[in-house]
Amino acid sequence: xxxxTVSNATSTxxxxxxxxxxxxxxxxxxRIRDILDRRPTSCELAMYSVMWSExxxxxxxxxxxxxxxxxxxxxxxxxxxxxxxxxxxxIDIGEGYAVTFKVESHNHPSYVEPxxxxxxxxxxxxxxxxxxxxxxxxVMDPLRFGPLDAPDTKRVLPGIVSGVGGYGNSLGLPNIGGxxxxxxxxxxxxxxxxxxxxxxxxxxxxxxxxxxxxNQMILYGAKTGGDGxxxxxxxxxxxxxxxxPTKRPAVQVGDPFMEKLLIECTLELxxxxxxxxxxxxxxxxxxxxxxxxxxxxxxxxxxxxDKVPLRDASLSPEEILMSESQERMMACVTPDxxxxxxxxxxxxxxxxxxxxxxTDTGRLEIDWHGERVVDVLPxxxxxxxxxxxxPYARPNWQDELQADGAxxxxxxxxxxxxxxxxLQLVASPNLCDKSWVTDQYDRYVLxxxxxxxxxxxxxxxxxxxxxxxxxxxxxxxxxxxxxxPYIGAKLALAESYRNVATTGARPAAVTDxxxxxSPEDSGVMWQFTEAIRGLVDGCIELGIPVTGGNVSFYNQTxxxxxxxxxxxxxxxxxxxxxxxxxxxxTPEMEGHQLYLLGETxxxxxxxxxxxxxxxxxxxxxxxxxxAAEQQLADILINASRxxxxxxxxxxxxxxxxxxxxxxxxxxxxxxxxxxxxxxDPFLFLFAESAGRAIVAVPRTEEVRFTDMCxxxxxxxxxxxxxxxxxxxVQDQFEIPLAELRTAxxxxxxxxxx
Amino acid sequence: MKIGVxxxxxxxxxxxxxxxxxxxxxEAVALWHGDAxxxxxxxxVLPGGFSYGDYLRAGAISRFAPVxxxxxxxxxxxxxxxxxxxxxxxxxxxHLLPGALIKNDRRKFIxxxxxxxxxxxxxxxxxxxxxxxxxxxxxxxxxGSFVADEATLDRLEGEGRVVxxxxxxxxxxxxxxIAGITNERGNVVGLMPHPEHCVETLTGPSTDGLGFFTSVxxxxxxx
Numbered sequence: 001x002x003x004x005t006v007s008n009a010t011s012t013x014x015x016x017x018x019x020x021x022x023x024x025x026x027x028x029x030x031r032i033r034d035i036l037d038r039r040p041t042s043c044e045l046a047m048y049s050v051m052w053s054e055x056x057x058x059x060x061x062x063x064x065x066x067x068x069x070x071x072x073x074x075x076x077x078x079x080x081x082x083x084x085x086x087x088x089x090x091i092d093i094g095e096g097y098a099v100t101f102k103v104e105s106h107n108h109p110s111y112v113e114p115x116x117x118x119x120x121x122x123x124x125x126x127x128x129x130x131x132x133x134x135x136x137x138x139v140m141d142p143l144r145f146g147p148l149d150a151p152d153t154k155r156v157l158p159g160i161v162s163g164v165g166g167y168g169n170s171l172g173l174p175n176i177g178g179x180x181x182x183x184x185x186x187x188x189x190x191x192x193x194x195x196x197x198x199x200x201x202x203x204x205x206x207x208x209x210x211x212x213x214x215n216q217m218i219l220y221g222a223k224t225g226g227d228g229x230x231x232x233x234x235x236x237x238x239x240x241x242x243x244x245p246t247k248r249p250a251v252q253v254g255d256p257f258m259e260k261l262l263i264e265c266t267l268e269l270x271x272x273x274x275x276x277x278x279x280x281x282x283x284x285x286x287x288x289x290x291x292x293x294x295x296x297x298x299x300x301x302x303x304x305x306d307k308v309p310l311r312d313a314s315l316s317p318e319e320i321l322m323s324e325s326q327e328r329m330m331a332c333v334t335p336d337x338x339x340x341x342x343x344x345x346x347x348x349x350x351x352x353x354x355x356x357x358x359t360d361t362g363r364l365e366i367d368w369h370g371e372r373v374v375d376v377l378p379x380x381x382x383x384x385x386x387x388x389x390x391p392y393a394r395p396n397w398q399d400e401l402q403a404d405g406a407x408x409x410x411x412x413x414x415x416x417x418x419x420x421x422x423l424q425l426v427a428s429p430n431l432c433d434k435s436w437v438t439d440q441y442d443r444y445v446l447x448x449x450x451x452x453x454x455x456x457x458x459x460x461x462x463x464x465x466x467x468x469x470x471x472x473x474x475x476x477x478x479x480x481x482x483x484x485p486y487i488g489a490k491l492a493l494a495e496s497y498r499n500v501a502t503t504g505a506r507p508a509a510v511t512d513x514x515x516x517x518s519p520e521d522s523g524v525m526w527q528f529t530e531a532i533r534g535l536v537d538g539c540i541e542l543g544i545p546v547t548g549g550n551v552s553f554y555n556q557t558x559x560x561x562x563x564x565x566x567x568x569x570x571x572x573x574x575x576x577x578x579x580x581x582x583x584x585x586t587p588e589m590e591g592h593q594l595y596l597l598g599e600t601x602x603x604x605x606x607x608x609x610x611x612x613x614x615x616x617x618x619x620x621x622x623x624x625x626x627a628a629e630q631q632l633a634d635i636l637i638n639a640s641r642x643x644x645x646x647x648x649x650x651x652x653x654x655x656x657x658x659x660x661x662x663x664x665x666x667x668x669x670x671x672x673x674x675x676x677x678x679x680d681p682f683l684f685l686f687a688e689s690a691g692r693a694i695v696a697v698p699r700t701e702e703v704r705f706t707d708m709c710x711x712x713x714x715x716x717x718x719x720x721x722x723x724x725x726x727x728x729v730q731d732q733f734e735i736p737l738a739e740l741r742t743a744x745x746x747x748x749x750x751x752x753x
Numbered sequence: 754m755k756i757g758v759x760x761x762x763x764x765x766x767x768x769x770x771x772x773x774x775x776x777x778x779x780e781a782v783a784l785w786h787g788d789a790x791x792x793x794x795x796x797x798v799l800p801g802g803f804s805y806g807d808y809l810r811a812g813a814i815s816r817f818a819p820v821x822x823x824x825x826x827x828x829x830x831x832x833x834x835x836x837x838x839x840x841x842x843x844x845x846x847x848h849l850l851p852g853a854l855i856k857n858d859r860r861k862f863i864x865x866x867x868x869x870x871x872x873x874x875x876x877x878x879x880x881x882x883x884x885x886x887x888x889x890x891x892x893x894x895x896x897g898s899f900v901a902d903e904a905t906l907d908r909l910e911g912e913g914r915v916v917x918x919x920x921x922x923x924x925x926x927x928x929x930x931i932a933g934i935t936n937e938r939g940n941v942v943g944l945m946p947h948p949e950h951c952v953e954t955l956t957g958p959s960t961d962g963l964g965f966f967t968s969v970x971x972x973x974x975x976x
Contacts, residue, residue: 165862169895170803172765257763257806349762440862444891444950444957447769461956578955 003317004042005371013039022049028386035380043366043373046318047287047381054553056284057385060519061551064532068546071539077508077573080545081205087128087280088198089547090205091509093573097462098202099470100132103142103195103513103569105552109251110192114159118192119167119254123326125196126171126259127280130266131329133206134198137446138460139168141178141194142474142513142567143437146187148429148751153182156190158752164194165440170256171263174449175441176458178474179567182429185478188557193513193567197472199462204270208279209296210332213360215276217293217301218338219286220345220352221262221328225311228252228285228324258327258350265348266329272344274337281328287321287381289330290356291364294378297332300363301378303356317368332358388519395523402483404618406610407602411682418681419733421613422657423743425686428612431654432747433665450577454662456499456650461577469577473499473570477653478563479606480621485527489534489566490624494690495652496570497542501633502648502693504581504640505572510539512549512568517561519553527564528553535566541626544570581640583649584667585722589696592646594671594720596656597632597709598692600679607688608654628691631714636693644705647696656719657685659694661740664727670737673720674730681732684719696722754970757784757794759824759840761815765802766837766949773949774798777966786818795973796833796877797824799840801893801947811854811896812842821847831976833877833969834941838894841933841943850934850943851909852901857894858926866958867892867946868920869932873913876939877972881964888961891950892924892932899927899934899945909934916942940972 002008009015017039019029032040032048040048054060065084073080078092088102106121122139129136141164146153168175173196210217228251269275277297279289286308294301305317315323333341338354345352359365364381366374412421425431434454443452450469451459457473475495481488497507512535517524539546555562574580585592604610605619639645647667649659664670675684697705709716720730728734756774758781760767771781782794791797805814815821821843828834828849836844844850857863868889871882882888901909906929909915917933925945933944948962 162861169862169893170763170765170806172802255806257803257808260763260765260803439864442862442864442893444864444893444947445765445769447772447950447953447956449956 003368003371003373005373006041006375009041010038015039017045019045023053024049028052036376041373043318043321044376046322047291047374050284050287050322051291051381052385056288058551059386060388060390060553062387063389064529067532067536070536071545073545075508075544076506080547082132082207084546084548087131087208089509089511090132091547092202093468093470095463095466095468096201097468098200098205099197099571100129100134101195101197101472101511101569101571102128102548103193103474103511103567104550105513105515106192106194107189107515107552107555110160111156111190113251114156115163116251116253118160118163120252120326121192121194122164122167123254123256123259124282125194127282127329129196129198130263131208131278131280132198133204133270134200135267136173136196136198136263137448138176138197138458139173139195140176140458140472140474143179144181144183144186144191144565146182147184148182150187152187154752160190160192161437161440167254167256169442171260172445174443174445174452176443176449176452176460177472178453180434180437183478183563185560185562189555189562191515191555191565195474195511195569197460197470206270206275206278208293209277210293210301210358211297212276212334213299213358214335215358216333216335216338216354217303217356218331218333218341218352219308219328219355220331220350222255222258222325223309223311223351224320224323225325226315226319226323229319229322252324252326254326261348261350262327262329265345265350268344269341272340274333274341275331276334277332279330281330283324285321285323291378291381293330293332294364295382297358300359300361300365301356302359302365305366305368307353307355309351309353317373390519390525391522392525392529393522394526401618402620406605406607406616406619409610409614409616415732418685419735422685425608425612425654425658426661426740427743427747428608429747430608431658433745434748436748436752450580451503451582454666455583456502459503459505459577459580467576467578469574471500471503471505471572471574474567475499476565476567477606478565479611479617481531481564481566482617483606483619483621485530485564486534487621487624488564489531490538491621491690492566492568493535493538494624494626494629496568497633498629498650498693500570500572501636502581502650504579504637505574506637507544507570507572507633509571510544510546510568512546512566514549514551515555515562515565515567516553517556521561524561531564531566538626542630579640581645581648583647583663585647585663585669585671585696586667587669589646589722590669592696592698592722593702593718594673594722595695595697596676596692596717596719597635597695597714598628599689599715600683600687600692601689602683603687603689607686609686622688622690624690631712632691632693635709635712635714638708639695639705644701645695645697649694651692651694652688655686655688656694660727661744664737665741665744669722670724670726671720671722672724672728672730676717676719681729754973755780755782755794756969757782757791757797759784759786759797759799759820761786761804761818763802763804763806764800766800766947769949770798770800770837773952773962773966776952777963777970779966779970784820786815786820789819789823791823791827796969799836799843801838801840804839807896812839812846815843816846825849828941831938831940833972835878835965836943837947837949838945841945842896844941844943849941850936851905852899854896855898855900856896857898862895863924864893865924867924869917869946870920871917873916873935876916876935876942878942878965878968879916880971881968887920889959890946890948890962891958892946894925894945897925897945899931901928912937917944
């Protein structure tokens with residue numbers, strides 16, 4: 001075996017290199033040669049290929065993501081302390097606290113190996129949060145699967161759920177929300193998005209850079225192994241003689257116990273003030289961490305790759321650079337702090353090794369047993385990757401799809417038919433009880449979970465004395481996004497925003513996970529650009545910035561892309577978590593008046609009713625009015641603060657019927673309701689118009705509450721009263737809660753147990 | 754009055770147990786697994802979590818921690834010790850309590866609000882409950898199924914050492930619906946559900962768990 005050194009590369013310019021197998025295009029390979037003014041060494045080729053991949057370089061999305069910069073970078077809660085480009089966005093929430101949150105995808109690995117794919121998805125986002133200097137305080141998981149009754153769903157879903165739970169539970173992080181959505185387009189391509197929230201004091205904020213000549217680069221955490229290498233084995237098979245290792249596994253394997261040690265160890269390192277800059281090792285492994293830390297610094301970096309502790313001594317230098325072994329971090333430490341750093345790691349039984357230092361050369365130089373195998377400008381690896389302006393065009397089927405509205409489909413009219421429709425919807429996969437999934441997640445650990453699923457948003461207490469807290473919701477209706485990706489993205493933003501406000505928190509910032517099909521399909525690329533346009537316009541209108549997120553392309557099976565799925569996470573701040581508004585109708589609320597806020601229109605296209613009853617997707621999604629959403633949010637937040645409402649639930653998937661059923665089953669008390677004057681009972685129950693919520697008002701506060709709505713000229717209609725143990729829709733039908741509960745809870749266990 | 758809470762590598766509910774002790778009115782003291790000194794505490798909680806990742810067997814590695822040597826010795830002298838979830842597993846591995854905890858019969862992690870009956874209110878940790886008091890507290894575990902041979906189970910029942918029993922549906926396959934047991938002296942209690950998550954209505958399903966922590970305050974004062 002011989003090492004492909006820099007001098008070897010210079011003297012053998014014509015050696016054939018496996019750039020195509022590593023996913024590089026001919027012009028990309030040529031560009032690397034131009035940058036280096038020679039052929040790359042095999043280690044350099046490994047680094048460029050991984051860092052210039054879609055996953056690491058955002059080469060197809062970069063030109064569009066830039067638009068998020070047009071959104072004013074102030075939040076209603078406070079300043080943005082770190083934004084897009086850092087490991088995760090950070091915002092000031094007052095009282096000296098800052099909060100960081102981000103959502104990422106781990107879709108493809110979770111299809112190949114559901115348990116480990118999902119587990120390492122959680123692990124990766126948690127490390128992003130600790131790298132900012134924050135203590136992770138909660139996770140959420142928006143998930144998408146193929147049809148519930150499809151055989152492959154029975155393979156994928158239980159594995160993903162137990163992977164999310166197995167990893168998150170072992171870290172001691174409460175899982176407080178997320179989504180479980182079924183649609184045929186996700187059958188060969190489930191979506192596993194993972195969101196993590198972290199809290200820190202302002203002074204604990206850390207950034208990913210390596211500055212200060214002579215500072216030491218310390219790699220700590222798990223040893224480096226052969227997992228997550230995948231494609232680069234082609235280099236290994238070239239480098240090694242026959243009989244050496246061949247294919248390496250592409251999916252990473254997680255060790256949550258190591259990650260828990262890494263969390264506690266890292267927080268103790270921050271507290272001891274011995275960290276100058278820090279980054280987690282995720283996609284791209286050491287290639288990413290070294291090149292990004294060095295580019296963000298003010299000098300260069302020299303690394304001795306042979307000092308990296310290995311789980312498998314047979315790994316080649318190329319493989320070490322590419323390995324995506326989990327639970328690793330890299331820190332920049334001043335020489336006089338190294339001993340203290342290593343001592344804290346030893347306390348937590350965490351391996352730590354000095355593998356390099358910051359130099360003044362401006363270059364990233366990597367040695368392997370004394371021979372130089374990498375000598376590059378770090379920026380060329382980390383940031384100067386190709387940028388594609390992929391062609392995009394509105395698909396020619398879009399008009400036909402939009403012309404095929406669901407409003408023309410036959411509807412239930414009699415009370416008996418409405419009753420049957422409601423029971424059918426309540427038991428349908430997207431609307432049924434999800435506790436088969438969420439009961440596998442610990443929602444109580446850390447003792448600060450004020451709200452968790454199935455509430456409208458998860459809420460975490462940040463300060464036990466003042467009651468300061470944060471609320472987060474994630475939402476996306478991919479069916480709406482398919483009908484109109486611009487409106488669909490705005491609707492996802494509006495729903496998430498509304499869900500946060502419904503619990504009494506003021507929305508402050510956005511993270512997004514943009515899940516789409518292949519960017520090489522011009523129709524998909526159009527969906528993507530439209531979704532970004534919708535998010536940018538929406539965020540500007542609502543006055544909340546995007547602080548970070550993730551793009552996942554190539555989510556498709558053969559030629560069929562997934563529904564465009566721009567998952568939007570909104571974070572809100574609440575001054576006093578004891579004032580939060582839950583969804584449930586409890587016995588103490590007997591006699592409370594129910595009001596429907598917002599306008600209900602004849603909007604059925606893309607609805608769950610159209611999906612479940614007619615298997616139909618067509619038409620235009622509900623209209624979105626963000627000014628009205630802001631007004632609604634103000635009413636919900638003020639009503640929570642002033643004690644005017646005791647329960648509130650946003651009205652979205654499944655319409656008001658579903659919202660009423662969820663609130664009644666959550667709190668154990670039913671309701672007698674009626675359609676407001678002039679509204680058809682069917683539309684009252686099942687239309688999915690945006691900008692609506694149902695609130696429970698104590699009789700004593702009714703005048704104050706309605707006066708507030710009237711003063712703001714916001715539509716509000718009394719629709720009923722909390723009472724009894726049935727859902728009684730006057731003059732139409734009545735269903736006992738017990739019957740609703742049976743229908744609602746039976747669906748997932750009957751298929752998955 | 755000081756209640757010590759041990760942190761093992763992989764402990765997760767240690768902060769919650771300290772909070773519960775403080776809510777009950779005790780001074781909560783953080784104890785480190787590698788330090789055999791108990792720093793003058795009057796009682797000890799072994800908290801929930803996945804110490805050492807549950808590798809080998811839940812609790813099997815933690816029982817060899819330096820702090821456990823002191824705890825085992827002090828428990829023999831009557832010091833109150835409560836093991837919750839993973840702590841219960843550690844107590845069984847340490848032979849302070851009989852039996853063992855194996856994987857839930859449904860092979861999944863389970864997190865739910867679980868009704869229990871307190872069947873022995875004479876232990877150091879349960880004296881504030883009425884006899885046959887029914888409470889609802891958080892249950893969350895992967896390896897929560899209590900098992901023992903028939904003779905041991907008969908003996909536990911005969912001596913009134915079943916501290917708590919699951920009501921309604923048995924959530925994890927525990928023999929005879931056992932949720933918690935005590936030693937002969939009544940100072941060492943192992944409990945699979947989590948009273949420390951149930952001391953505030955804001956964040957837990959009830960405040961039914963507080964009694965464990967107020968009980969031990971009285972037990973220590975009385976001794």
